[in-house]
Each structure stands twice: as C-alpha cells, then as structure tokens.
Amino acid sequence: MDDSHAIAPDQLVQRHARPGLSLLAVLHAIQDELGYVPPATVAPLARALNLSRAEVHGVITYYHHFRSEPAAPVTVQLCRAEACRSMGTEALAQHIEAHTGCRFDAEHQHGATVELESVYCLGQCALSPALMLNGTLHAKVTPQKFDAIFAAASKCVEVTA
Ligand code: FES
Incomplete structure (x- = not known):
C-alpha cells in the first residue's frame, strides 16, 4: 500500500480502537486497512487502550505477522x-x-x-x-x-x- 492517502495516526486509532476490542484486534484492523502498523500509532494506541507504549510496541514486535512498514509489492x-x-x-x-x-x-x-x-x-x-x-x-x-x-x-x- 502506498502512503498517498496517509491518515493521521490519531484518526486511524480512533477509527479502530472501539470499546471492548483487544490490542490484537485493533492491530489487525489497522494492518488490514493499511497493510502495516505505522510506528506513529504506538503512542495513540497506548493512550486509547490504557497501556504503556512499551506494551504496545512489545506486542507489535512479538507477533511476526505485524509489519511496521509497507510490504514489498x-x-x-x-x-x-x-x-x-x-x-x-x-x-x-x-x-x-x-x-x-x-x-x-x-x-x-x-x-x-x-x-x-x-x-x-x-x-x-x-x-x-x-x-x-x-x-x-x-x-x-x-x-x-x-x-x-x-x-x-x-x-x-x-x-x-
Ligand atoms: S506445514 Fe502446514 S502448511 Fe506447511
């Protein structure tokens, strides 16, 4: 996916971080939309889900499935x-x-x-x-x-x- 229609990280998180959803579910939703999880979403995710940035970063890096940049074509x-x-x-x-x-x-x-x-x-x-x-x-x-x-x-x- 390209970044030509880039969305602000806060808006992206607001769109997907709905009450009752786990961090994993939100990460999947973001990656399904963009093809990756932008590093700039870590802080807004932490705020929205009442987690530390280290916890969010830890989950993203633990699961091989999540990308922090777009995949190759x-x-x-x-x-x-x-x-x-x-x-x-x-x-x-x-x-x-x-x-x-x-x-x-x-x-x-x-x-x-x-x-x-x-x-x-x-x-x-x-x-x-x-x-x-x-x-x-x-x-x-x-x-x-x-x-x-x-x-x-x-x-x-x-x-x-
Ligand atoms: S071992 Fe299950 S698909 Fe390859």
Whole structure:
C-alpha cells in the first residue's frame, strides 16, 4: 500500500480502537486497512487502550505477522514447517532465492520490489509445500509452478508501477 492517502495516526486509532476490542484486534484492523502498523500509532494506541507504549510496541514486535512498514509489492511467504519440509520446501526455498535474487528473512529494504519471508504452517499441510504470494495461497508448489505465479505477480507490479 502506498502512503498517498496517509491518515493521521490519531484518526486511524480512533477509527479502530472501539470499546471492548483487544490490542490484537485493533492491530489487525489497522494492518488490514493499511497493510502495516505505522510506528506513529504506538503512542495513540497506548493512550486509547490504557497501556504503556512499551506494551504496545512489545506486542507489535512479538507477533511476526505485524509489519511496521509497507510490504514489498511482491511478497512471498513460504511455509517451512514440518509437513512442508518433508515435501521439499527447503529445495524450493533455494530455487526461489536463486530465481528472485533475494534472501529469505533478510532485513526488509525500503523500496525493494520483492520480499521473501519464512512462515510456519499455512494450514495446508496435506497440500504441501505451500506458500502465499501477495496474500494468495498456493499449494503443492513446484519450482515450475513458483516461476509461473511469480512471473504473473511481477508483471502486475510492472503494469501498475
Ligand atoms: S506445514 Fe506447511 S502448511 Fe502446514
């Protein structure tokens, strides 16, 4: 997501921090809207939910799911848990790194067009190896299948950039 329609952090928190909602629920709502949780929302979240800023920051950084900056236009989340490992996910990971020229779980580079992330179980164990590409789940992924879906996703980025 881009920041061209940036909303003030206080307004963003007011919109989502409704009575009875937990911090996790509010963080999910913010990330669902923006694609990430802006660091500037930590203080207003703490005020709205009567928590310390350290508590809010701790939750955001503890859960790998939450991002503090926008994701790359092409984001691959490869499952590296047991069932997928037994079906060749590590060989697939090597192929993906060679094909994209990127490394899994590398420090996110602002402005990078591709991001590779390891995740642990996508709920598709019977259809492994599994991955998510820009939020879309793909199962029984082979190197050839990855190349095809990656090419399609990359093409969309070029067209919309
Ligand atoms: S172990 Fe990969 S989807 Fe469950």
